[in-house]
Amino acid sequence: MADPSSYRPKPGQIPDSPGVYKFRDEHRRVIYVGKAKSLRQRLANYFQDLSGLHPRTRTMVTTAASVEWTVVSTEVEALQLEYSWIKEFDPRFNVKYRDDKSYPYLAVTLNEEFPRVQVMRGAKKKGVRYFGPYGHAWAIRETVDLMLRVFPVRTCSAGVFKNAARSGRPCLLGYIGKCSAPCVGRVTPEEHRELADDFCDFMAGRTGTYIRRLEKDMMAAAEEMEYERAARLRDDVEALKRAMEKSAVVLADATDADLIAVAEDELEAAVQIFHVRGGRVRGQRGWVTDKVENVDTSGLVEHALQQLYGEETGDSVPKEVLVPALPEDPEAVSQWLAGRRGSHVSLRIPQRGDKKDLMATVQRNAQQALGLHKTKRASDLTTRSRALEEIAEALGLDTAPLRIECFDISHLQGDDVVASMVVFEDGLARKGEYRRFQIKGFEGQDDVRSMHEVISRRFRRYLQEKERTGEWEEGPAPTGPAPTGPAPAGPSAAESAGPAESAGPGESSELAEPAEPTEPREDDGRPKRFAYPPQLLVVDGGQPQVAAAKRALDELGIDDIAVCGLAKRLEEVWLPDDDDPVVLPRSSEGLYLLQRVRDEAHRFAITYQRAKRAKRIRSSPLDAVTGLGETRKQALIKHFGSVKKLRQATIDEICEVPGIGRRTAESVAVALAAAAPATPAVNTATGEIIEEDDGGSTT
Numbered sequence: 266m267a268d269p270s271s272y273r274p275k276p277g278q279i280p281d282s283p284g285v286y287k288f289r290d291e292h293r294r295v296i297y298v299g300k301a302k303s304l305r306q307r308l309a310n311y312f313q314d315l316s317g318l319h320p321r322t323r324t325m326v327t328t329a330a331s332v333e334w335t336v337v338s339t340e341v342e343a344l345q346l347e348y349s350w351i352k353e354f355d356p357r358f359n360v361k362y363r364d365d366k367s368y369p370y371l372a373v374t375l376n377e378e379f380p381r382v383q384v385m386r387g388a389k390k391k392g393v394r395y396f397g398p399y400g401h402a403w404a405i406r407e408t409v410d411l412m413l414r415v416f417p418v419r420t421c422s423a424g425v426f427k428n429a430a431r432s433g434r435p436c437l438l439g440y441i442g443k444c445s446a447p448c449v450g451r452v453t454p455e456e457h458r459e460l461a462d463d464f465c466d467f468m469a470g471r472t473g474t475y476i477r478r479l480e481k482d483m484m485a486a487a488e489e490m491e492y493e494r495a496a497r498l499r500d501d502v503e504a505l506k507r508a509m510e511k512s513a514v515v516l517a518d519a520t521d522a523d524l525i526a527v528a529e530d531e532l533e534a535a536v537q538i539f540h541v542r543g544g545r546v547r548g549q550r551g552w553v554t555d556k557v558e559n560v561d562t563s564g565l566v567e568h569a570l571q572q573l574y575g576e577e578t579g580d581s582v583p584k585e586v587l588v589p590a591l592p593e594d595p596e597a598v599s600q601w602l603a604g605r606r607g608s609h610v611s612l613r614i615p616q617r618g619d620k621k622d623l624m625a626t627v628q629r630n631a632q633q634a635l636g637l638h639k640t641k642r643a644s645d646l647t648t649r650s651r652a653l654e655e656i657a658e659a660l661g662l663d664t665a666p667l668r669i670e671c672f673d674i675s676h677l678q679g680d681d682v683v684a685s686m687v688v689f690e691d692g693l694a695r696k697g698e699y700r701r702f703q704i705k706g707f708e709g710q711d712d713v714r715s716m717h718e719v720i721s722r723r724f725r726r727y728l729q730e731k732e733r734t735g736e737w738e739e740g741p742a743p744t745g746p747a748p749t750g751p752a753p754a755g756p757s758a759a760e761s762a763g764p765a766e767s768a769g770p771g772e773s774s775e776l777a778e779p780a781e782p783t784e785p786r787e788d789d790g791r792p793k794r795f796a797y798p799p800q801l802l803v804v805d806g807g808q809p810q811v812a813a814a815k816r817a818l819d820e821l822g823i824d825d826i827a828v829c830g831l832a833k834r835l836e837e838v839w840l841p842d843d844d845d846p847v848v849l850p851r852s853s854e855g856l857y858l859l860q861r862v863r864d865e866a867h868r869f870a871i872t873y874q875r876a877k878r879a880k881r882i883r884s885s886p887l888d889a890v891t892g893l894g895e896t897r898k899q900a901l902i903k904h905f906g907s908v909k910k911l912r913q914a915t916i917d918e919i920c921e922v923p924g925i926g927r928r929t930a931e932s933v934a935v936a937l938a939a940a941a942p943a944t945p946a947v948n949t950a951t952g953e954i955i956e957e958d959d960g961g962s963t964t
Contacts, residue, residue: 269326273312279305284336285346287354288329295354297325297558300343302594304334319559320835325358340597341604348571360534360554360568370548371396371405373418373465378454379426379447380461382409382418389576396468396547411504413443415475416464419457420444467505469542469580476505520544522585523573524615524624527565528631530860531836532556532851535635536569539627542583551634555851567592574605582606587615587624639857648854649692655855656801659847660840662827666801667691671862672723672814673805674704674715675870681877682710684719685870688799689862701873713809720802720817727798728821798826805863807832807839807846815841831863890929890936897924901933912937 284304288297301307311318311326318326337343351359372385376392384402389395409420419426421436421444429435429448439446447457467475479502486495524539533555540548552572560568566588574582582605592598595612602610615621653665669689676682684702688695706718802818804810811830818826829847830839836856837846849856887898887908904922905911911919911933919930 269312269315269329272329272331274308274332279308279334280336281305282336283338283340283343284334285343285350286332286334287350287356288325288358289331289333290328291330293331295350295356296329297356297358298347298350298354300340300347302340304336308332308334321358321556321559325558328358340594341600344571344597344601348575351571352575358558360556360558360560360565369402369405371409371468373461375458375461375465379419379457381422382420382461382464394465395581396465410443412464412467413438414504415479415501416460416467417443417445418461418464419447421448468547476502479505520585520620521583522587522620523583524587524620524627525566525569525573526589526624526627526631527562527569528628528635529556529562529565530635530864531833532860533635533638534565535631535638536565537627537631537634538569538573539623539630540583541623549630551631553634553638562590563592566590567598570598570602574602578605579607582610584609585611585613587613587620589614589624589628639861649858652692652854652858655849655853656858659838659849659853659855660801660827660829662801664800666799666827668797668799669801669803669862670723670799671803671805671866672716672719673863673866673870674712674719675867675874676710677874677878681874682715683870683874683877684715685866685873686719686723687862687866687869689858689865692858694865699869701869703877712806713813716804716806716810717813717817720804720814721821724798724818724821724823728823798823800827802826802828803859803862803866804828804830805833805866806830807837811839811841831859833863836860887933887936890932893929893933897922897929900924908937 281303283300283302285298285300286304286308287295290296299307311322311332315323315327335346337346369384369386370389372383373394373396374381374383374392375394376390384405385393385395413420417438420438421429425436426448429439429446433449435444435446435449435451438444439449439451445452445457445460447454452460463475479498483495483498483502486492486498520541521543522541524541526537528535528537533553536552536554538550539546540550552569554565554568570586570588570592582602584606586602591612591614599610599612602612615624650665653667656662657665667690671687671689672684674682674684682704684704686700686702688698700723702719702722704715704718707714802814804814807830811828814830815828818824818828828841831837832839832846837848838859839846849859887893887901900922901911901919902908905914916927916930916934919925919933920927925933
């Protein structure tokens, strides 16, 4: 490990101008490339106190042994040079996107005498016009088959073309009218190239011209009573329309744009791109990358733009690029894109309308791609086994933790505090055993105390099940302070909300909380709630949350369950009574599994918390009236106009509402009087009294 001060440039040696810099290791290998508006200010950030640097940046500067830079005249030149050096040196600490699959393109070989239409993959070649990428090669072939009726361009290989020219007989497509047969001289090279150019124009989105021209020719042929030719033109128009229908219209103004969305977590990021041409989605692609450098969403977008357009020119760079966040220097990036295209390129964030809605769709695709990338390993039994073994080795467990339970706390500024418990068995989620908790022991925000309460309640239930079945051995009572909160005699609704999810990942079912019977049911062969202990208990948090969980287990006398915590910021694993965390390798399958467990607990908790908050916001004083259903509530509000006016009404006036008897009216009056605020609410910003005039909400 090198000391950055050993190779720090002398004061005043670094120029205060735009440029690109390289960090090299002791073997002179380039490990990081960056650009800056001011080299002096940017490089000074790398040579501050190591404790103030991001962990990834700290690792880079301690791995490096020297730094060098190149001064350029403009920020656009810096952007281009940075891309060139990243491509040339492949630095280990730079974000590098990798395709999550090999996408096929529809290619037209305009660099040949007789251009050919074909499916191509891999690196792009000079002089070839590309369209796409497409999700499947068969989609390209279906589109080409429809369009060859109108644009009979050559599709055969060089060998087939030479054999046909030698024999003087075209292939089958030439006989059925789906190839103009340039191999036997039916068309000249100029005529065939014109067909290829028309094919490219149609694929680029200029569709209306050809369809209108064909329809005009069809009408003219019909007027001249050339019905066979008119029928053939009609079929050509239908073929082109079917080809257009294969890509849905998403933007009504025939926009040419690329939409880029990013989904990320602490370790990885997924990028999804939709290519829209003529208002239609013509292609889609995605990348996944490790976040090996300290980079935010703006930096990820800039890297994606470099990767996407670094080798493109002309119309391959669209007129408009829509992104979720602008790069650090959007003007320079826009100028660089304009230089690649040869005309102005708009780089912006969509704010409203169809483009914003389409960006939301691209964002969902990016999130799904990241989730799939993280979870596709879970389907492999060998990989899951390796993940469990790595966790056992890292945490010093005797055996692999076949059952893992993870707990997370969720609230909104101290309100609606809830917790979640998710269960993974053999590396796979067991949604039927997920549980939700309401924090009952205290009011306010205290994640540590909440974690202690939840762990205590969960494992008190576990001990009750063991005692009921006779598995619990009588012995001395557990020592330590009494557990926080009352010990329930039976399952509570908040603890046993039942199998809350039977849908697929990412979906949640109705958050009902049915009451449980107070008496235990007879054994029926099915596992009881909280009956099984985990081999590993994971909490979402660091040392304080881990200590609270361990303290709860100690108070209950449970000493055979391992406890750890996964902290979000640096993905460190904390163990009880350890001052230093366990750091698993970035490529560790065990770390991936712990992340999945933690993220699922967080998702389940926040879903429950949001549902409770929405239910609370929609509450009304009328909810406290026994026997008053939604229909009669709405009738009361509609009759009086607001809860405030209903509160001011007399019992006789309330009885005038259809369906409201005197007893119900008295109950309504009592409930509204009890719910009346003692003092009026005041807007602290304006000093105005806030009156209750909505349709039933008192929040």
